[in-house]
Each structure stands twice: as C-alpha cells, then as structure tokens.
Amino acid sequence: MELQILRYFVAVAEELHFGRAATRLHMTQPPLSRAIKRLEADVGALLFVRSPAGVTLTPVGVVLLDEARALLDHADRARVRVSAAAGVATLTVGILGDGTDPGVARLAAAYRRRHPGIDIRVRDTDLTDPTCGLRAGLVDVALTRAPFNETALTVRELRSDPVGVVLRADDPLAHHDRLRLADLRDRRWFQFPRGTDPVWQSYWNGGRLREGPVVRAVQECLQAVLWNGTVGLAPLGHDLPAELAVVPLIDMAPSRVVAVWNEGDTNPLIRSFIETATAAYRR
Numbered sequence: 001m002e003l004q005i006l007r008y009f010v011a012v013a014e015e016l017h018f019g020r021a022a023t024r025l026h027m028t029q030p031p032l033s034r035a036i037k038r039l040e041a042d043v044g045a046l047l048f049v050r051s052p053a054g055v056t057l058t059p060v061g062v063v064l065l066d067e068a069r070a071l072l073d074h075a076d077r078a079r080v081r082v083s084a085a086a087g088v089a090t091l092t093v094g095i096l097g098d099g100t101d102p103g104v105a106r107l108a109a110a111y112r113r114r115h116p117g118i119d120i121r122v123r124d125t126d127l128t129d130p131t132c133g134l135r136a137g138l139v140d141v142a143l144t145r146a147p148f149n150e151t152a153l154t155v156r157e158l159r160s161d162p163v164g165v166v167l168r169a170d171d172p173l174a175h176h177d178r179l180r181l182a183d184l185r186d187r188r189w190f191q192f193p194r195g196t197d198p199v200w201q202s203y204w205n206g207g208r209l210r211e212g213p214v215v216r217a218v219q220e221c222l223q224a225v226l227w228n229g230t231v232g233l234a235p236l237g238h239d240l241p242a243e244l245a246v247v248p249l250i251d252m253a254p255s256r257v258v259a260v261w262n263e264g265d266t267n268p269l270i271r272s273f274i275e276t277a278t279a280a281y282r283r
Contacts, residue, residue, distance in 0.1 A: 003075055006068040008035045009047065013065045014278075017054040024156065024278075073114070076272045091269045092121040094132025094139035103159060103257065104143065106280040114276060118269060126216045128192055130200045131260060141270050143277070145235075146256040148200040152263050156274055158281035159257040164246040166225050166232035174245040181206045181251055187231040188212035190221050204233055206252065257281065 011021040012032070022029040040047050047061035057065065095104065111120070123139050125132040131153065132142035146155060165184060167174040173183060189210035192201050202208075212231070213224045224230040226243055234246060235255045259277045261270050 003072065005035050005039050006072055008032055009039055010065065010068050010072065012036060012048065012055065013057055013061065013068075014282075016056065072275075076268055076275075077114075089117065090119045090121060091141070091267075091273065092123060092139045093273070094123045094125055094134060094142035094144070096125050096127070096130060096132050096142065096144040101257075103277075103281040107143075107277050110276045110280050111273060114272060115269070127218065127221070128196050128216050130197055134260060134262060140265075140267065141259060141261045141273055143257070143259055146258045147203050148197045150260075153260050154263050154265075156259045156278065157256050158259055158277055160254040161235035161237065161257065162248060163233055163252045163255050164236045164248045166222065166234050166240065166244055166246050168225060168229055169243050169245045171229065171245070174247060176247050178248045178250050181208075181249060184231050188228070189231045190215045190224050192216070203253070203255075206233070206249075 008021070008025065011024050012018060015021040015024060018029050018033055018036075022032045025032065036047065043060065043064065045060040046058050047064060048055040049058055108120075111118075123133055130144050130146070130148040132144055133139045134142050134153065143158075146157070165173075165179055173179060176183075184206070189205050189212045191210065191212050191214050192204075193214055193216065213228060215221050215224055221230075221232045221234075222241070222244060225232045226241075233249070233252070234240075236246065236248060238246075240246060259274050261274070
C-alpha cells in the first residue's frame, strides 16, 4: 500500500464524502475515486458503502482506518526525526486574532504530544496581514481567517463561524435580535491601512466601499466602536466588554478559520501540523 493512497483513504474516511475529501486534498474527485478503488482491489474488500448522501465505512474500512493512521503517523515521525537530524527541528506558526480559541489550545496540546522534540515558535500578527507573514517567509504555517488572496498558497478550512456586528451597548441597533448589512449602510466602518489585501478588506467591510478610522489590531477596532460609534464586525462567540454588544448579521458570509501554508512546501512538520489541526478543530 502506498502512503499517498492511505492518506487519500483517511481523508475520505474522516470526511465520509468523496467531494469534501477531494477538496481537502486539493484534487478532483475522479482520481480520488480511482485511487480508493485500487486500494479496495489491493485489500480485496470494500472499504466504503457508497450512497448519494456520502459514504460509510465497512467493518474492513474501520480496521484499515486505525492501521492507516498508525502507519502515516509512523511515517511522519520518521521524516521529522530525519529532519531533526539535519538540523530542521523548528516550526514557526503565525496566529491572527484570538489566541484563546479552544481550537488553538487543543491543537497545541495534540501537536506537543505528537512532536515533543520540536521547537514551536509563535508569531502573533495584527489585522493588516491575514497570512501572518507567510508570504514574507516569516512563518512556516498560519492559523488565520479567510477570505484573502490565496495565490501560491494552500488553504485548509478548519471551522466556519457566523459573524455579528459590534456596537456600543447603548446604540439603538444593539437591542435587535439580528441585523442585515443594509441596516448599517449609513454607518462608518473601520478600515485597514493602505496596501492591505483588498479581498480581506472587502470582507470585513461587508463587500462594499466604506469610510472610517484606520485600525491595525482587534483592540483598536473595539476602541473605535466604543469611542466613535464605528461599526465593527467579529465572529460570534467572543467575549466583549460590557460597554459593547454584538448582534448577528443574517446576510453576512461566515468567517472561515483556516490553516494556510506555501503551495508546494513538503516540510513534514507542516503536513503533520495540518492533519493535527484538522482533527483538533473538528471537536
């Protein structure tokens, strides 16, 4: 059995859907289906029960999933040990936004267990660079939020969060159960400095050109709301000061938590990081 095909199998087994697995693997569905059929022929048994809604594992598939994960984990550990022997034993991770996200905590714990000898360096970044220094070569992999310009990058979605508008608690709109972007059309919105990724800026401005104060960090956004009544946007579920309120936006696309790395980077530490992150954020 080839390790690459086992990785394909694990992706389908975890997603229970060929289409989602193909997206996760950054490939089209037909070659993925062919690879799984070759694996079934090699094993001599069906691994999945297929249906229009997706797939389920057969008893043979359940056994292979455990074995495949163990084999892939061993292979990754072997690559990491070789890299460490060659002096490559550091992984620099860029993090944008809330480092207290429970997904980050689970990921950190799981990655430490998997690679106890690796030196993990963390680079906190502000809101002006959604790739956290990845394009500049300052980090190996980033935990951030999409959308942004993905040219020459590989992106793995980890979670999707609904978004709300942050307002002063005494703002008349703060008492609504939900709002639409049109309800905020006459408000000032925060802006990022000139040169910031336009895809990123457009998302946090609700898809329109806006005017408002320039900010670089989350706390600056909150202070702009508190002092100037500026409209801010934030993923739901974050704690805010009592002076502020967040109201769900029903026509705002969710904010995607993603892991991103440079396209074509084959560093096994990054691959292991992505696999660990995918599992940590699924809980």
